[in-house]
Amino acid sequence: MTDQLVAERNWAGNYSYQATQLAHPASVEELQGLVAGAKKIRALGSRHSFNSIADTAGTLVVLDRLDPGISVDAANMTVTVSGGTRYGTLAAELQRQGFALHNLASLPHISVAGAVATATHGSGDANGNLATAVAGLELLTADGTILGVRRGDPDFDGMVVGLGALGIVTKLTLDIQPTFDVAQNVFENLSWDLVMENFDRITSSAYSVSLFTDWSGETVGQAWLKGRSNDPSPGRFFDGTAATEALHPLPGVSGINCTQQLGVAGPWSDRLAHFRMEFTPSQGDELQSEYLIPREHAVDALRTMRRLSSVVTPLLLVGEIRTVAADKLWLSPNYGRDGIGLHFTWRPDQPAVEAILPQLESELAPFSARPHWGKVFDAGAAAIAPLYPRFGDFIALAERLDPSGKFRNGFLDRTVFGS
Numbered sequence: 002m003t004d005q006l007v008a009e010r011n012w013a014g015n016y017s018y019q020a021t022q023l024a025h026p027a028s029v030e031e032l033q034g035l036v037a038g039a040k041k042i043r044a045l046g047s048r049h050s051f052n053s054i055a056d057t058a059g060t061l062v063v064l065d066r067l068d069p070g071i072s073v074d075a076a077n078m079t080v081t082v083s084g085g086t087r088y089g090t091l092a093a094e095l096q097r098q099g100f101a102l103h104n105l106a107s108l109p110h111i112s113v114a115g116a117v118a119t120a121t122h123g124s125g126d127a128n129g130n131l132a133t134a135v136a137g138l139e140l141l142t143a144d145g146t147i148l149g150v151r152r153g154d155p156d157f158d159g160m161v162v163g164l165g166a167l168g169i170v171t172k173l174t175l176d177i178q179p180t181f182d183v184a185q186n187v188f189e190n191l192s193w194d195l196v197m198e199n200f201d202r203i204t205s206s207a208y209s210v211s212l213f214t215d216w217s218g219e220t221v222g223q224a225w226l227k228g229r230s231n232d233p234s235p236g237r238f239f240d241g242t243a244a245t246e247a248l249h250p251l252p253g254v255s256g257i258n259c260t261q262q263l264g265v266a267g268p269w270s271d272r273l274a275h276f277r278m279e280f281t282p283s284q285g286d287e288l289q290s291e292y293l294i295p296r297e298h299a300v301d302a303l304r305t306m307r308r309l310s311s312v313v314t315p316l317l318l319v320g321e322i323r324t325v326a327a328d329k330l331w332l333s334p335n336y337g338r339d340g341i342g343l344h345f346t347w348r349p350d351q352p353a354v355e356a357i358l359p360q361l362e363s364e365l366a367p368f369s370a371r372p373h374w375g376k377v378f379d380a381g382a383a384a385i386a387p388l389y390p391r392f393g394d395f396i397a398l399a400e401r402l403d404p405s406g407k408f409r410n411g412f413l414d415r416t417v418f419g420s
């Protein structure tokens with residue numbers, strides 16, 4: 002099924018796709034035909050990126066008509082899914098069968114292939130981003146053939162966080178583990194002084210920890226602790242006060258959109274994301290940026306951000322600080338280094354946000370900050386390339402798998418290929 006694309010937008014509504022057609026193939030064979038015959042083509046996930054990363058001058062394909070095909074291999078502790086499957090759908094089915102993924106992003110609405118392609122992450126000192134769970138994938142390449150690769154194969158580490166530049170991921174195989182329970186506790190108003198002094202203790206105090214702040218004032222607004230049953234019970238949390246009702250990260254917004262809090266233990270699938278599948282995640286009317294910074298610079302980067310409060314706070318709905326474990330995936334912002342994510346949920350004023358990003362990025366540059374591929378950022382290829390030791394290898398891989406540039410777009414030309 003192919004539609005003319007009329008003013009289709011991304012989730013945030015801040016980007017209109019320029020593609021000329023939107024296709025929803027009903028089978029992998031149909032998709033193969035589309036790819037083989039196209040001059041320009043790319044996959045579109047669930048449209049949750051805030052920039053033009055998914056776009057193409059030709060056809061955008063959405064895998065939503067392919068069967069999710071969720072297939073658990075209990076002997077190898079993996080699950081295989083179709084690329085367009087959303088994490089919410091996968092998580093519910095895994096939980097039903099007694100299994101779990103290691104982590105989720107803040108929202109379950111995103112597609113697995115789209116999230117993996119941009120190295121989307123949740124939080125947790127020991128938790129790699131969602132792409133690190135990929136044990137294998139099937140990649141539909143420019144000539145219409147399918148390449149199956151597994152962890153350990155040559156170039157596998159370059160293919161996982163592929164930015165859609167290498168082909169269309171039709172299937173992914175992800176590591177799973179036995180299901181586990183999570184209890185989520187939220188604390189309010191931790192003093193910045195204590196957070197700075199105890200940053201490592203704070204982020205290691207639960208399986209997944211998020212700090213929410215607008216960078217102004219003397220306190221961090223909220224700390225969200227997602228604990229596995231084997232984490233110590235967080236009765237108190239430094240000088241933070243335990244919330245007595247479900248909270249939303251945004252002050253004054255109802256916590257009804259958010260996953261179960263108040264320490265009530267329950268399945269990982271209903272607690273590891275911040276937002277519930279059946280509601281709009283986050284505010285809905287917003288922009289986002291994020292920078293990944295090596296762990297050793299965490300406290301200095303926090304100091305820098307507090308100093309920049311007069312620049313960022315007026316445009317901010319809320320900021321979030323998370324931790325992510327190092328990995329080996331070439332274009333992952335966590336490549337080779339444990340780190341923190343400094344996330345910004347901005348008011349939906351794109352010109353104003355774009356006006357301050359160069360300053361923000363130059364202040365974070367001494368910390369080798371790598372931008373999140375799916376969010377709003379200013380840096381181009383010249384600034385990004387030196388941050389990634391395997392950047393040249395990725396470009397060579399893309400040129401080998403896609404010699405005619407079928408999957409290239411303006412975003413990749415600006416941020417990767419550098420033309």
Ligand SMILES: Cc1cc2nc3c(=O)[nH]c(=O)nc-3n(C[C@H](O)[C@H](O)[C@H](O)COP(=O)(O)OP(=O)(O)OC[C@H]3O[C@@H](n4cnc5c(N)ncnc54)[C@H](O)[C@@H]3O)c2cc1C
Pocket residue numbers: 012013043044045046047048049050051054055056064084085106107108111112113114115116117118119120121122123164165166168169170171282283289373375376
């Ligand atoms: C409210 C909200 C909350 C968010 N929270 C988080 C968070 O907690 N952590 C975080 O890290 N990010 C977060 N993000 C960002 C989001 O996770 C990423 O932008 C992610 O890439 C979106 O996935 P998608 O399925 O919407 O992909 P899209 O935005 O549609 O596409 C992203 C990229 O994936 C490629 N792609 C999609 N499908 C395929 C495929 N089958 N084969 C090959 N390439 C493909 C596209 O071509 C494109 O390059 C959030 C976004 C929103 C809107």
